[in-house]
Amino acid sequence: xxxxxxxxxxxxxxxxxxxxxxxxxxxxxxxxxxxxxxxxxxxxxxxxxxxxxxxxxxxxxxxxxxxxxxxxxxxxxxxxxxxxxxxxxxxxxxxxxxxxxxxxxxxxxxxxxxxxxxxxxxxxxxxxxxxxxxxxxxxxxxxxxxxxxxxxxxxxxxxxxxxxxxxxxxxxxxxxxxxxxxxxxxxxxxxxxxxxxxxxxxxxxxxxxxxxxxxxxxxxxxxxxxxxxxxxxxxxxxxxxxxxxxxxxxxxxxxxxxxxxxxxxxxxxx
Amino acid sequence: xxxxxxxxxxxxxxxxxxxxxxxxxxxxxxxxxxxxxxxxxxxxxxxxxxxxxxxxxxxxxxxxxxxxxxxxxxxxxxxxxxxxxxxxxxxxxxxxxxxxxxxxxxxxxxxxxxxxxxxxxxxxxxxxxxxxxxxxxxxxxxxxxxxxxxxxxxxxxxxxxxxxxxxxxxxxxxxxxxxxxxxxxxxxxxxxxxxxxxxxxxxxxxxxxxxxxxxxxxxxxxxxxxxxxxxxxxxxxxxxxxxxxxxxxxxxxxxxxxxxxxxxxxxxxxxxxxxxxxxxxxxxxxxxxxxxxxxxxxxxxxxxxxxxxxxxxxxxxxxxxxxxxxxxxxxxxxxxxxxxxxxx
Numbered sequence: 001x002x003x004x005x006x007x008x009x010x011x012x013x014x015x016x017x018x019x020x021x022x023x024x025x026x027x028x029x030x031x032x033x034x035x036x037x038x039x040x041x042x043x044x045x046x047x048x049x050x051x052x053x054x055x056x057x058x059x060x061x062x063x064x065x066x067x068x069x070x071x072x073x074x075x076x077x078x079x080x081x082x083x084x085x086x087x088x089x090x091x092x093x094x095x096x097x098x099x100x101x102x103x104x105x106x107x108x109x110x111x112x113x114x115x116x117x118x119x120x121x122x123x124x125x126x127x128x129x130x131x132x133x134x135x136x137x138x139x140x141x142x143x144x145x146x147x148x149x150x151x152x153x154x155x156x157x158x159x160x161x162x163x164x165x166x167x168x169x170x171x172x173x174x175x176x177x178x179x180x181x182x183x184x185x186x187x188x189x190x191x192x193x194x195x196x197x198x199x200x201x202x203x204x205x206x207x208x209x210x211x212x213x214x215x216x217x218x219x220x221x222x223x224x225x226x227x228x229x230x231x232x233x234x235x236x237x238x239x240x241x242x243x244x245x246x247x248x249x250x251x252x253x254x255x256x257x258x259x260x261x262x263x264x265x266x267x268x269x270x
Numbered sequence: 271x272x273x274x275x276x277x278x279x280x281x282x283x284x285x286x287x288x289x290x291x292x293x294x295x296x297x298x299x300x301x302x303x304x305x306x307x308x309x310x311x312x313x314x315x316x317x318x319x320x321x322x323x324x325x326x327x328x329x330x331x332x333x334x335x336x337x338x339x340x341x342x343x344x345x346x347x348x349x350x351x352x353x354x355x356x357x358x359x360x361x362x363x364x365x366x367x368x369x370x371x372x373x374x375x376x377x378x379x380x381x382x383x384x385x386x387x388x389x390x391x392x393x394x395x396x397x398x399x400x401x402x403x404x405x406x407x408x409x410x411x412x413x414x415x416x417x418x419x420x421x422x423x424x425x426x427x428x429x430x431x432x433x434x435x436x437x438x439x440x441x442x443x444x445x446x447x448x449x450x451x452x453x454x455x456x457x458x459x460x461x462x463x464x465x466x467x468x469x470x471x472x473x474x475x476x477x478x479x480x481x482x483x484x485x486x487x488x489x490x491x492x493x494x495x496x497x498x499x500x501x502x503x504x505x506x507x508x509x510x511x512x513x514x515x516x517x518x519x520x521x522x523x524x525x526x527x528x529x530x531x532x533x534x535x536x537x538x539x540x541x542x543x544x545x546x547x548x549x550x551x552x553x554x555x556x557x558x559x560x561x562x563x564x565x566x567x568x569x570x571x572x573x574x575x576x577x578x579x580x581x582x583x584x585x586x587x588x589x590x591x592x593x594x595x596x597x598x599x600x601x602x603x604x605x606x607x608x609x610x611x612x613x614x
Contacts, residue, residue, distance in 0.1 A: 044458040045429075159320070188319040188485060189527040193538075196529075200538050215458060218529025222538040241533040259459045261531050 004076070006177055006209050007033040007056070007096075012070035014048075014055050022066045025051045027233035029070075033177060036207040038200075040220035040241070042256070043230035049213045052230070053179045057098050058087060074177075097170035101182035103162035107154040113165045114138075114150025120172035137168040142198045160191035164198065171202065177209045178202075184219065196222060217260040221245060229253045273345070274307035275446050275479065276331055276364070281305075281340035283326050300326040302503030303340070305578075310446060313473060313480045315494035317487055317524065322500040324483045328451045331481060332366050362392065365440035369452035371432035375424040381408075382420040385439055392443060403442075411438040412468055430461035434468065441472060447479040454489055466493055487513065487524060499524065502559050505578060509586025517581045517588035517597040519564045558591070566592050 014026035026048045033039050043049045054060050056072060058079060072079040074096065082090070091097070100106050108116055117134045131150075138146035141164040154162055163183060170178055183199065184192040200223055203210050212224060220227050220241060227244050229237040229252070237250045248254040283301040301323045308314055308331075316324050329335040330342055333349050341348040344360045352360055368374040376384050385404050389395050395403035401420065408416035411434040424432055433453060440448050450469075454462045470493055472478055484490050490497055491513045498508040499521045507518035516522040530536055557572040558564070564571065570591050578589040581597060590596065 044460065189487070189524060190319065193527045193529070197538055216529070218531055221531050221533040222529050222536045224533075245531070245533050256459065257531070259463050 003034055005032045006035045006037075006075060007031070007211075008071070008073045009056060010071040012052065012055060012072065013067055014051055014060075014065065015067040017064035017066045024233050026055060029230075029233075029235050031056075031228060031235065033209050033211060035176065036203075036209055037226065038203055038210045038212065038224050040224035040227040041211060041213045041230060042215060042217060042220055042227060044215060044256075046232075047230040048233040049230050050181050053098065053181055053211065053213050057096060057179055058082075059098065092173050094174055094176055096177040096179060097173055097175040098179040098181065099163070099166045099170050099183055101185050103159070103166040104154060106166060107162060109154055112151055112153055113157070117150070117165070117168050117172055120169045133172075134168075137171055138165075140171070140202070141165075141168045142194070143168075158191075159187050160195055163187065163195055167195075167199070167202070171206075174206075175208060177211065179211050179213070181213045182215070183212065185214070185216070199223070217245075217257060229256070273310060274343075275310050275345060276308040276481075277343040277346075278304050278306040278327075278330070279341050279343065281330060281337045281342060283323075283330060283335060284338045299503050301330065301337075304503075304505055306498065306505065306508075308447065308479065308481060311473070311477045311479045312495045313469075313482065313493055315490035315497040316481065316483045316500060317485060317490055317497060318500035319485065319524075321502075323503040324485075324500055325451055327500070328366075328449050328481070328483050331449050332364060333360070362443045363446040365443060365445040365448045367433070367436050367440050367448055367450040367453050370456050371429060371436045372424060374436055375432060377424055379423070380420065381422055381424075381427075381435055385435075385442065388439065388442060394442060407438045407442050408435075410441065410472075411435075412464070413438070428461075429457050430464060433457060433461075433465055437465075437468065437472075441476070441478070444476070445478055447481065449481045449483075451483045452485070453482065454484060454486060462489060469493060487528060504559070504589065505587075506560065506590070507586070507588040508578070509582075509588075510584055511586065515586075515597055517586060517593040518560075518590045519566050519592075519596055520560050521588075522596065522599075523563070558589075560590075566590075566596060568592065 009029065009031040012026055012029045012031070013024070016023045016025050029052060031052070041049045041052065055068065056079070068080070070080070074090070077090070079087070107113065114131070114134050117137055118130050121130055121133055134150055135146040138149055143149045143161060143164050149157070149161070154165070157165065180199065184195050187195060196219065199210065202208060212219060214220065224241050226240050227238065228235050229244070229250070231252055237244065237248065237253050239249070244253060245257060248257060281301055281304045282299065285298045285300055286295045287298070289296050304327065316327060318324050326335065330337055333342070336350065341350065343349065344352065344356070344364070347356060349360070382401070382404060386400050389400050389403060390397070404420060405416035408419055413419045413431065413434055419427070419431070427435065454465060457465060466489060469480060473480065482490065482494070496508060496510050497512050498505050499512065499518065500506070501520050507516065507521045512521050513525065516525055557574060558567070558576055561567045561571045568591070574591070576589045576591050578587045580586070581588045581593045
């Protein structure tokens with residue numbers, strides 16, 4: 001591919017101040033996504049995968065940041081140095097969006113979901129056409145009877161439906177890149193499969209790049225073209241998915257794959 | 271075959287809640303007529319989606335809930351009729367481990383105080399020997415050196431270590447059985463493997479039985495002697511080989527929903543772009559409750575609810591009118607999809 005990367009991250013460092021200590025949550029990570037590509041970021045808890053996504057999307061919570069450095073460019077624009085107004089414009093139109101593990105924590109419990117999707121749409125259009133776009137989005141993420149769902153409050157929906165609403169909100173700005181942080185971890189297996197199918201279909205139909213953060217190698221095997229394996233704030237291996245699964249270079253990656261496949265170490269299999 | 275240690279007889283649990291949009295009450299049948307024997311020293315897995323009643327079943331087994339109808343028996347006596355000595359035996363012999371170890375340990379007590387209290391309460395050791403007794407039990411769950419863990423508070427331990435403490439706490443009383451409700455789901459895969467390994471080791475050395483509740487079929491396959499599949503409050507299939515040979519369409523659905531670990535055989539990527547709809551099936555009125563989601567439903571399924579009945583020589587039971595036909599289909603090639611680099 002001779003295209004230039006959509007997102008290009010070089011030597012990203014996020015160091016957090018935790019009491020007297022400095023925690024190197026992200027310690028020099030290089031990361032790249034091409035337009036329309038689906039990339040997986042795997043690692044165990046504490047490996048820094050979510051912190052990385054938050055640093056890239058500039059959604060760092062207000063904690064004590066000791067150091068935040070590196071080059072972060074999206075379509076050639078430097079995200080780290082971007083003023084808030086430009087960042088908002090980027091999020092609003094054809095930039096990036098993010099979805100999270102726990103949709104209930106990110107939806108407003110007191111507002112109907114249709115309203116919340118509408119809020120994410122650009123505000124230049126009329127009320128009526130916005131409503132149509134809300135319904136189109138709900139239909140696109142695979143929710144039956146959009147007009148009815150739009151009138152619901154988050155607590156009236158099941159976990160899978162809430163995650164679909166989150167996806168609809170993320171899609172409202174027509175992003176070129178979607179970050180999904182453990183998008184199906186809280187869902188039942190059967191629902192997980194449906195939501196992943198939906199994500200994959202949207203990824204293909206819209207030619208939208210996706211970065212999926214997960215601890216579940218199954219999600220990676222099913223969806224991703226390429227994978228980054230993270231451990232202790234560093235990328236320890238990055239490879240095309242098939243290559244990683246068939247010829248992992250690092251012992252750590254090999255062990256993750258093996259444990260995901262058979263669940264108990266070999267010596268204990270009866 | 272050994273004597274059942276716990277037995278459920280036609281147990282139903284109905285939760286009532288105030289109707290949110292008007293007068294009256296809503297009823298939820300969380301557990302809807304379950305018969306189950308749990309034998310000494312066996313590892314029984316209970317799997318199903320959220321809302322299928324698995325956790326309610328665990329609460330019933332632990333006498334944290336009392337059944338609305340039916341009875342739970344402990345060594346042949348109904349839990350509601352246990353004499354006080356038997357009740358104490360029940361409390362000792364049936365122990366619990368929960369999903370979130372952080373919230374099942376007291377944040378304001380050190381491990382030593384927390385566990386020491388139990389030692390004292392049950393007179394497991396004299397005060398002078400308590401520390402040594404605890405150290406022995408911590409070592410048994412793989413916390414080494416044990417003394418260094420006694421001084422710590424729960425927040426100074428990792429999730430896996432916390433779960434080991436919870437298991438040590440259950441094991442101290444020499445239980446016959448441990449009821450574990452989603453003991454793995456808050457842990458990383460590598461830690462999950464360690465906890466599974468620990469459970470298997472404990473089973474080998476002390477013959478303690480486990481009832482493990484989980485939504486993770488992969489993990490259960492590796493430790494369960496028998497597995498019960500629950501759907502909307504009922505056991506729809508139970509047996510030893512449900513992973514290789516499911517007889518109930520719901521079991522098959524759960525097995526098929528597992529993600530492939532072979533990127534060359536990804537189903538999602540090879541799938542046609544057919545929109546996948548979210549499932550909003552209403553509970554079936556009459557007939558089989560799985561019918562709205564079932565790919566194999568026929569006429570009889572709409573009128574007659576299938577009973578749990580034996581379907582093969584190995585003692586598998588399934589509640590499906592077409593169990594024999596479904597059992598004859600081959601399950602999706604389940605395991606292992608990735609050749610281990612170590613094997614090559």
